[in-house]
Amino acid sequence: MSHSMRTKAKSVSGKLFSFIVISAGIIFTAGGALADQPFPWQKGMQEPVTPIAHAIVTFHNELLILSAIIVSLVLTLMLVVIVRFNARANPVPSKTAHNTLIEVIWTIIPVIILVIIAVPSIRLVYLEDVVVDGDITIKATGHQWYWTYNYPDEAIEFDALLDEEAEPRLLATDNHVVVPVNTKVRMLITASPEDVIHSWAMPAFGIKTDAVPGRLNETWFTVEREGTYYGQCSELCGVNHGFMPITVEVVSKEKYEAWLVRARQEFADNRGAGSPVAGR
DSSP states (O other), X not given: OOHHHHHHHHHHHHHHHHHHHHHHHHHHHHHHHTTTSOOTTOOSOOOOOSHHHHHHHHHHHHHHHHHHHHHHHHHHHHHHHHHHSSTTTOSSOOOXXXXXXXHHHHHHHHHHHHHHHHHHHHHHHHHHHSOOOOSEEEEEEEETTEEEEEETTTTEEEEEOBOXXXXXXXXXXXXXXXXXXXXXXXXXXXXXXXXXXXXXEEGGGTEEEEEOBTOOEEEEEOOOSOEEEEEEEOSOOSTTGGGOEEEEEEEOXXXXXXXXHHHHHXXXXXXXXXXOOTTO
């Protein structure tokens, strides 16, 4: 290779390396700024902000490590078999028909792996299934294609529809669910009797609960950080399924109390008209 070609190759390699570094920086920076919603080129889950979401992400990461170990072990065994026991290396094949030790090993090891997976899995299912006594109760009712939210203890009810002019696109709603930070929220989720099945999903909270007509499902969350979080209906429910977003605004307890004062006036008798914005 000539000197000019080597210089050109080094230049291209340097530019490629710089591009990768800059791109990674942009992605990770965007990940920090947009932790409350998905972002382009996202590789993993959204940043968790509730105890359930933390448990889900931890369990997911542990399973990835376990899966990588299993895949590496199986790949190693396959390579050993290919190299040591091919026809050229072994013109006379082995006539071994049974090996008790090997059969015991490949029976016991999968059982141990399944137990290792089952224990945290059952613990996580229990954490998600057992609904705690919440400080706040909110009922979400799915319709084609919007959500109705009711705060039964506060006599507040409003509809939340897609806000076509707001950002982020297809995730923002005209009215927000507002909850205080570090507070246990009990969610009651259903669908109107004449409707179809929907699903109230909030990835950053680790929640995906079906809204079934005639049935009341329960879940809970405690958000650890203030911010605006976005989710969507995650059950195919009709032609406008993709236009049924969820917006949850998590604020300080002082701002929540101020929002309640305005919401009682705006949503008590005139449901769904207007949108008080917490903290303004």
